[in-house]
Amino acid sequence: MEGSSGVRKGAWSNLEDDLLKACVQQYGEGKWHLVTLPFLYIIIKKMLPAFSMILIDSLNRCRKSCRLRWLNYLNPNIKRGMFDEDEVDLMLRLHRLLGNRWSLIAGRLPGRTPNDVKNYWNSYIRKKVSSHKKDVNNTSSKEIVIEPHVVIKPQPRTISRTSPWLREKLLSNDQSRDKQCTHDKTCNVPNSSGSNNNWWGTMLEDIESNEKNDTCWLGEQDGALLKDLNWDNDAELFSLTSEVENFLEEGLT
DNA sequence: AATAGTTGCAACCGCATATCT
């Protein structure tokens, strides 16, 4: 199967998989611009000179396709099989925190790919909704409406260079840190502010302020959905526990 | 046994962002 541009599409053959593995072995992950015919030709000619022209035609794939195949299937670190209880629990928590940011969620689930997580989540939600609908049909005619997931993210904060707050911070830190800060004009919080040097940091600040106001920082719609679906661990999911903060400190960035 | 519906997974597509020239 070939696309209009001449590159192959559709399911990958074993031969293509082997060629891609060889290519990644040679150049490492992330060098997808090297997965091009001239480079491959050199590799293959070394490996199997007699079949080089046949083989070269076998990996006539675009870079994106190669990357996806490696990331979602060929990478030896990928963990196969069902998600265990802990993974699902962690996924739920992270999804509450991050929304549909599958790559970030997958980053906290060793061996799982963003595609795995996304597929599992979609199936999981589908199951939950369908089982809920069955329950509802048994009791009343009330319908469940799934609202779009609302995840609160901190807004970028522009800090004036003449801000008294910034001046105070700068004065209280050493010069090397000042240099780091000043070259990054768009940073939300100056780099010199310790662990809160990214948007996670500001999110935590937002969480704290919401907690003080006794409000649900994750948004009402999520809460309503979870209640409707009757998840067992509602209470845990609702409150921002110290565990979540630990996730952040461990390096979600 | 045949058919329709469902599920799980792999792959594609379009867009956003980062990097290079």
Added chain:
DNA sequence: TAGATATGCGGTTGCAACTAT
């Protein structure tokens, strides 16, 4: 600094395998 190119991400689709009728 702008445009081109490379890479990464999330949404969506296609399809084979499985299940229910």
